[in-house]
Amino acid sequence: MRLSGGIPAWRQLGGALTHRLLQAAIVALIVGTLCFFMTRMLPGDMAYRIAAGRYGYDMVTSAAAEAVRQELGLDRPWLLALGDWWGRLLHLDLGVSQVTAQPVIVEIAHQLGPTLRLSLLAMAFSLLIGPTLGALAGLNPGGLLDRATLAISVVLRALPSFLLGLILVLIFSVRLGALPAAGHDDHGSIMLPALTLALGMAAVSCRVARDAMTKVRGSAYFAFALTKGLSLHQALARHGLRNVAAPVVAYLGVQLVYLVEGVVLVETIFAWPGIGHALVHAIFGRDVPMIQGTALVLGLMFVLFNALVDAACAFLDPRRRA
Amino acid sequence: MHDPTMKSAGRRSLLATMAIAAAGTLLPSKQVLAHGDDGSHTHDIAPVSADILTVVGPWEMTGLDPSRAGYMFARMEVVETLLEVDDKGQLQPGLASSWQAGPDGLQWRFTLRSGRSYHDGTPVTATSVLACLKRAHARPGVLRLADIKAITLAEHDIVVNLGRPFNALPYLLTHYSTQILAPSSFAADGKVERIVGSGPFRISSLSLPQQFNVERFDGYDETGNRAARRIQRARYISVARSETRTLLVQSGQADLAFSLDPPSIRALQNSDKAVLLSAMLPRTTFIKLNAGHPFLSDLRVRRAIALCVERQGIARALLRDPDLGATQLFPPSMASWHDAALPALRTDPDEARRLLDAAGWRLAGDGIRRRHGERFELSLTTFVDRPELPLIAAALQEEMRQIGIAVRVVIGNSSDIPAGHRSGTLQMGLVARNFGNLPDPAATLLQDFGPEGGDWGAMGWRNEELLQVLQRLSSSQRADTLAGQAGRAKVAAILQAELPVIPVVWYRQTCAVSRRMAGASIDPFERSYRISQLRWI
Numbered sequence: 112m113r114l115s116g117g118i119p120a121w122r123q124l125g126g127a128l129t130h131r132l133l134q135a136a137i138v139a140l141i142v143g144t145l146c147f148f149m150t151r152m153l154p155g156d157m158a159y160r161i162a163a164g165r166y167g168y169d170m171v172t173s174a175a176a177e178a179v180r181q182e183l184g185l186d187r188p189w190l191l192a193l194g195d196w197w198g199r200l201l202h203l204d205l206g207v208s209q210v211t212a213q214p215v216i217v218e219i220a221h222q223l224g225p226t227l228r229l230s231l232l233a234m235a236f237s238l239l240i241g242p243t244l245g246a247l248a249g250l251n252p253g254g255l256l257d258r259a260t261l262a263i264s265v266v267l268r269a270l271p272s273f274l275l276g277l278i279l280v281l282i283f284s285v286r287l288g289a290l291p292a293a294g295h296d297d298h299g300s301i302m303l304p305a306l307t308l309a310l311g312m313a314a315v316s317c318r319v320a321r322d323a324m325t326k327v328r329g330s331a332y333f334a335f336a337l338t339k340g341l342s343l344h345q346a347l348a349r350h351g352l353r354n355v356a357a358p359v360v361a362y363l364g365v366q367l368v369y370l371v372e373g374v375v376l377v378e379t380i381f382a383w384p385g386i387g388h389a390l391v392h393a394i395f396g397r398d399v400p401m402i403q404g405t406a407l408v409l410g411l412m413f414v415l416f417n418a419l420v421d422a423a424c425a426f427l428d429p430r431r432r433a
Numbered sequence: 434m435h436d437p438t439m440k441s442a443g444r445r446s447l448l449a450t451m452a453i454a455a456a457g458t459l460l461p462s463k464q465v466l467a468h469g470d471d472g473s474h475t476h477d478i479a480p481v482s483a484d485i486l487t488v489v490g491p492w493e494m495t496g497l498d499p500s501r502a503g504y505m506f507a508r509m510e511v512v513e514t515l516l517e518v519d520d521k522g523q524l525q526p527g528l529a530s531s532w533q534a535g536p537d538g539l540q541w542r543f544t545l546r547s548g549r550s551y552h553d554g555t556p557v558t559a560t561s562v563l564a565c566l567k568r569a570h571a572r573p574g575v576l577r578l579a580d581i582k583a584i585t586l587a588e589h590d591i592v593v594n595l596g597r598p599f600n601a602l603p604y605l606l607t608h609y610s611t612q613i614l615a616p617s618s619f620a621a622d623g624k625v626e627r628i629v630g631s632g633p634f635r636i637s638s639l640s641l642p643q644q645f646n647v648e649r650f651d652g653y654d655e656t657g658n659r660a661a662r663r664i665q666r667a668r669y670i671s672v673a674r675s676e677t678r679t680l681l682v683q684s685g686q687a688d689l690a691f692s693l694d695p696p697s698i699r700a701l702q703n704s705d706k707a708v709l710l711s712a713m714l715p716r717t718t719f720i721k722l723n724a725g726h727p728f729l730s731d732l733r734v735r736r737a738i739a740l741c742v743e744r745q746g747i748a749r750a751l752l753r754d755p756d757l758g759a760t761q762l763f764p765p766s767m768a769s770w771h772d773a774a775l776p777a778l779r780t781d782p783d784e785a786r787r788l789l790d791a792a793g794w795r796l797a798g799d800g801i802r803r804r805h806g807e808r809f810e811l812s813l814t815t816f817v818d819r820p821e822l823p824l825i826a827a828a829l830q831e832e833m834r835q836i837g838i839a840v841r842v843v844i845g846n847s848s849d850i851p852a853g854h855r856s857g858t859l860q861m862g863l864v865a866r867n868f869g870n871l872p873d874p875a876a877t878l879l880q881d882f883g884p885e886g887g888d889w890g891a892m893g894w895r896n897e898e899l900l901q902v903l904q905r906l907s908s909s910q911r912a913d914t915l916a917g918q919a920g921r922a923k924v925a926a927i928l929q930a931e932l933p934v935i936p937v938v939w940y941r942q943t944c945a946v947s948r949r950m951a952g953a954s955i956d957p958f959e960r961s962y963r964i965s966q967l968r969w970i
Contacts, residue, residue: 156856159848165495167504168818168847169867170610172880172888173855175573176848211495211642277676284684292684293677294670296644382672384643392493392642395846 131418135411142410143200146403147193150394157397158185164210164396183209196403205407206400210393215404218389223408225295226378226385230370230412232301233308234363241313242320242359246352249324260317267314272376276307293382304381308373312366319362323355357428364420371409484969485646486667486950488962489678490691493642493671497618497625499565500574502642503609508962509647509669511552512630513613515543515562515591515606520957521768522872524603528557528613528631529591538598538908543591543606550652551615552635559589565613566591566606568623574610578876598908604873607960633965634667643671649965662968675820679945682707688947689962694820695753698943707945712955713766715869716940717759718825720813721850721862724933725893728809729860733792735932739778740785741836742829748938751824759936762928766939766957767868769918772925778936785836794837802837810839815863816847825937826863851888864889865940869958875907878924882933891933899927 151157158180163171165179180186199206205215248257267275280303284292291297327333327350336346375387382388386405393401488509494502499512506512516532517525524532529543549557566584570576580596593602605611615629628636633654634647646668670687672678679697681687685706693701693709701709720738722729729735744758760777763770794802794809802809815826823844830840840861843849853859866881866889868874881890882899902920928934946953952967 155846155849156852159852160846163846163848165501167492168816169870170500170574171848171851172573173851174577176851178573213496277680280677280680280684284686285680288684292680292686293672294644294681294686296640296668297686379673380677382643382670382677384640396495397846 127418127421131414135414138410138414139200139407140197142406143196143403144193146406147189147196147399150397150399150402151189153397155397157399158183160397161185161209164392164398179209192399196400205404208393208398208401210396210398210401215400218401219386219404219408222384222386222389222405225383226374226387226412229301229305229308229378229383229385230374232305233312233370233373236305236309237312237316237366238359240309241316242355244313245317245320245359246324246355248317249321249355250328252321252325252328257321260321264314264317267310270311272307272311272373273380275310276303276377276380279303279307279310293380295382295384300381301383304377304383307377307381308370311373312369315366315369316359316362320355320359323358324351327351327354353427357424360420360423360427363423364417367413367416367420370416371413374409484666486664486689486964486967487681487687488667488669488689488691488964489672489681489687490669491671491673491675491678493673494645495642497628497641499569499612499614499625500572500610503612504959505645505669506628506630506636507609507612507632507960509645509667510632510634510961510963510965511628511636511647512609513632514608514611515566515613516603518604518607518872518958518960522869522958524607524872527607528562529606532603534598534602538600539595541593541595541602542587543593545589545591549631551617551631552629552650552652553615553617554652555615555617557613557615557631559586559591561616562591562613564616566611569611572610575605575608575871575876576611578880579605599876601871601873601876601907604871604876607872608870609960637666645669662970664964664967664969667964682945682947685947687945688950689953689964690945691942691962693943693945695751699753701945704945705948707947709943710946710953710955711941711943712957713757713764714867714940714942714957714959715764715767715874716865716867717762717764717936718819718822718863718865718938718940719759719762720829720935720937721854721859721864721890721892722894722933722935723857723860723892725857726811726860728811730893731792732931733788734794735935737785737788737792737836738833738838739932739935740781740788741832742778742935742937743780743832744778744937745780747825747828751821751828752938752941754941757938757941759939761925762934762936763868763874763925764939767874770868770874770921770925772922775922775925775929778929782832782836789837796837800834800837801839808839809837810841811860812841812843813861813863814843814845814849814853814859816845816849818847819865822863822865829863829937854886854888854892859892863937866890867959872958875903879903879907882928886933894931894933896927896931896933899924902927 156176158176159171162175162179166175196206207214208218211218244260248260251257280292283290283303290302291300294300333346333350336350341349374385375390377383378385378388379391386408390402390405393405492505494505496502514527515529517527519525526546528546528549530546532541532543534541545557545559545562551557563584563586570581570584579599579602582594582596585592595602613631614625618625618627618629620626633650635650637646637648639645646666648666672681675694675697678687678690679693679700682690682701683704683706698709701707722735724730745755748757749755761772761775765771789802793804795804797803813826813829815822817823826842830842833840850859850862850864853862868877870877881887882903884895884900886892886894902923906917906920942955942959944955949970950967951970954963956963
């Protein structure tokens with residue numbers, strides 16, 4: 112099979128994969144190194160912070176902090192500690208959490224599943240809600256649905272995730288008693304955090320889909336499809352939806368920033384045991400290996416999702432493969 | 434040219450895969466990794482049903498070792514200590530049925546209760562208790578407060594030999610870091626790999642750092658009585674944000690919610706889902722002053738700062754509870770330390786201004802005082818672990834400005850206080866000190882007001898008389914006598930007169946209790962959630 116330009120598909124795929132792997136490696140190095148320096152440059156004594164994270168603030172004394180300093184070798188020069196982290200990273204070893212004493216990789220393996228579940232469901236919800244409503248609104252620009260979705264999109268995008276989350280809890284948990292307010296082991300616990308993320312993303316994808324649909328409706332090829340006798344549904348199915356889908360999927364790449372940023376906030380609000388939640392607590396506890404590890408995984412998730420979005424765009428839009 | 438049929442089939446399969454992936458995310462999580470200090474084992478999180486009691490609080494479990502999140506396993510009544518305390522701070526039997534000190538106060542003997550077993554069915558033996566205590570002593574923790582020379586066995590008793598008399602030793606053995614775990618809790622290298630205790634509940638599933646589930650342990654109740662309506666299963670969920678905990682209560686998902694902030698308390702006051710329960714705790718919010726600082730070494734200045742603090746106003750406006758204004762360091766909940774006869778701390782900004790004038794601090798045109806060209810400017814460091822602290826700091830900033838002191842509020846991490854103490858850079862810190870960490874606060878006070886000051890207490894200040902009284906109280910076997918009472922009153926009086934720390938407000942723990950429960954009460958020493966005493970209505 113040849114995708115384009117006479118280059119065999121496997122070579123094209125291999126090239127893209129190598130490019131992404133290289134990108135992932137650069138992201139790993141930059142994220143880990145930046146996290147290291149940013150954490151080290153924060154004011155305050157790390158040993159005391161780690162002791163507070165471990166034992167709670169009532170029990171933090173200088174003796175506990177000194178014990179932590181000795182145990183973790185916090186007096187080592189910065190560059191030595193960073194070099195050590197780089198060396199470990201080459202062996203896929205992210206070190207040990209300074210607060211929980213667990214290997215970071217074990218902690219992340221524990222947290223990655225919930226974060227991926229949440230992110231995927233949020234994306235699925237947002238794709239279901241946003242483009243569907245947007246496409247319908249685009250069929251009749253300036254109509255009631257168009258104006259209503261514009262107003263709702265503006266409000267939803269303007270609301271910070273934490274406020275949107277609290278509003279959803281008030282409606283679905285407190286008023287209706289239909290869904291759990293927080294936690295992770297009640298049936299349906301994932302729904303509200305996923306919906307919080309999804310609505311924020313749907314607010315934008317709705318408008319992107321709407322604009323694309325308006326463009327399609329006004330295009331010559333769509334008019335020709337209708338002229339040659341296709342019904343509106345047939346014309347949409349054969350010539351419309353794919354053209355609407357291409358910019359929506361392309362815009363998903365931009366929305367990943369919102370998703371990754373939102374995961375950190377939403378997991379904290381809903382007590383969802385994922386990587387975002389772990390990152391926040393690691394920062395409070397000044398747990399450098401954990402901060403590096405979680406930020407690294409979030410960065411790699413970003414690269415992976417971007418690669419998937421690119422692949423989906425190429426799949427949907429043959430012009431990109433030309 | 435590519436094959437359109439193939440492309441279409443590919444798209445359909447892609448969509449089908451996405452749909453399956455999305456559906457998969459909707460399924461509840463059946464298997465959640467859990468890990469202890471070894472990070473290897475897993476447990477199933479039990480599916481939730483209506484007969485599971487849900488407790489929510491802000492505390493996360495950072496590990497299984499007793500020194501870390503041991504207090505959580507104690508609060509959920511999974512583990513026990515050698516001794517317990519009642520609501521008044523009086524020692525009660527725990528795993529030890531009796532205890533006594535030798536005539537010289539150097540040797541203590543603890544006799545274990547017989548017939549007790551761990552959750553794995555093995556008996557609680559003196560040998561296993563000794564191993565836990567030796568382990569606790571080898572780590573940083575409360576046992577370091579006593580000059581312990583050796584912990585040994587004598588027949589079935591635990592014997593502790595001290596280098597100097599230490600009256601508070603039994604209280605140290607009520608602390609969560611000295612909890613007793615079964616030998617099967619430990620890996621070969623000594624790390625805790627699972628929690629096998631001896632309390633009324635045993636761990637049924639665990640998902641650190643946020644949640645663990647417990648179920649009633651039949652072996653605890655010696656009569657084998659499983660009374661109807663008592664709690665058989667419960668879970669603890671760590672929920673960091675106070676507003677989320679409130680919403681969990683309002684939605685009926687949580688049965689007990691702890692550490693509620695004032696807005697949450699207000700929101701729950703007329704809830705049809707829960708009632709509020711509160712108790713004053715032995716915790717005081719105070720300003721820790723660096724009395725070695727050139728501005729603060731003058732007692733007149735410390736008194737002026739104490740006089741400008743509107744305690745009742747802060748308590749009413751920020752904590753929504755005017756009774757919490759601290760009239761002295763020790764709250765009424767510390768019955769044997771609170772001295773009702775002590776003249777209360779008062780608010781008098783005019784007197785404060787006069788004292789500052791007398792100390793040579795003259796008001797300048799910008800409203801801030803100066804002495805020998807130096808501006809009266811100080812930093813007040815606090816932290817967000819207790820959400821009311823930054824608010825109180827802002828109020829104090831304004832109150833001190835009104836008497837001519839410019840205050841820069843620094844909001845950081847709790848560890849900035851002990852770190853600033855050690856480095857000598859701390860000027861003023863706003864802290865919420867728990868005097869109930871050990872039910873007898875003499876040991877805590879010795880830590881806070883000892884010769885070098887304390888990480889959470891005095892800084893750059895020492896008082897020989899106070900030191901002698903505290904040492905006498907902590908080593909005397911007769912602390913409950915009239916002399917003991919006089920000593921405690923002396924401590925309160927010296928601290929009130931010298932003001933190495935300036936009390937601001939006391940602390941009240943408020944807990945929301947679901948209306949489907951009965952029998953709830955608050956442990957003033959925050960040792961237990963008392964879920965074994967709860968029952969369904």
